[in-house]
Amino acid sequence: MQALKELGAPGLGGIVLFVGRVRPDRTRLGRVRALTYESHRALALEEFRALEAEARERYEVGRIVIWHRIGTVPVAEPSVVIGAASAHRRAAFDATSMLIERLKSDVPLWKSERVRPGRPLRRRPSRGPARSAG
């Protein structure tokens, strides 16, 4: 995966990667089949830079990857990838965890649900011998 390659600087022993994927949650309107993400692009990129700088200041990390898809992301596909590489694994865990928390609270990104409307559960009128419902 591309993120792993970008984190793969020599000398950095520990890589932690967080991958967030679209879950097929049930909602009032049906089951989520995709999420659509939008962003205030310039500001979101600025926040990514600020978060990366803060992670570097707080933790002894080398490379950092912050990546978020915009547009429609089908269920089970990744919407966000965050990773940090460091000489010591604790720093990579802490930085990655901080970055995903802060991405959710501080970066102008929004999801909206694209659902498959629930079909009512009903039997088809049957004629003749019983058949399994389609």
Place this chain on the structure above:
Amino acid sequence: MQALKELGAPGLGGIVLFVGRVRPDRTRLGRVRALTYESHRALALEEFRALEAEARERYEVGRIVIWHRIGTVPVAEPSVVIGAASAHRRAAFDATSMLIERLKSDVPLWKSERVRPGRPLRRRPSRGPARSAG
């Protein structure tokens, strides 16, 4: 990467992956160019199973991957991959972090260093005009 595929069960939104790689550390004998790992194989696999069971008991995790190379692993290549997938990212972070800590303390695995002996720093006897050292 294979580990990400194995963690990719539908319904599990958060995947955390730890990748540990061989670092080109300096030692008394020279710079590490590879590590060689050995294991008490049957017992190590048993410990992997026990750790996975413990992670499941302590954290709300779905799939878990624990993978460790045995034999010679060159510098910069991964020696260990640990991952957890869960509906909630905190559980995946905690399980992955616990698993790598416990792998290091509880699993019969051993590394030994394969180093490149340091070459003494010396000038070659020069004749005629100066040339860059080979």
Place this chain on the structure above:
Amino acid sequence: MNRRLKVLLFATAREAVGRSRVDVDIPKNGSTVRQVVALLARDYPRLAGVLTSCRFTRNGEYVQGWSARVRPGDEFAIHPPYSGG
């Protein structure tokens, strides 16, 4: 003389207005955030309920307080609560 304020709308704010951008006219010496927000709430009633939970930015910087000023030519953005990830 440009008296136009460019307003960017995202997520629920965009859905309430039906567009991702609207332009509003403001006095040439500027206006407060409070006045701009009142103007928008009047013109787009569905937006009113959304605005209470929003953050605002002006030219890519977060706006501190309702008395902050915006000027013609600025880019003013309305950010509902973030939900990335």
Place this chain on the structure above:
Amino acid sequence: MNRRLKVLLFATAREAVGRSRVDVDIPKNGSTVRQVVALLARDYPRLAGVLTSCRFTRNGEYVQGWSARVRPGDEFAIHPPYSGG
């Protein structure tokens, strides 16, 4: 009558002995871990310094205490401190 104890050696223990497995003869009614370890330290003097920091297993289970018993046919393993990852 089998009186052989199979001893597996890893990492620094293996290096001290020069082999990854040695067989030692023990009494047919078994022996204590203390006795086995003393026997090995005598036969392989370089192993003595390593043994103090080792854990031991018997047939894939960790041995609790030096008085635990091993029997002919068992697999006894010497584990220096782990260093995986």
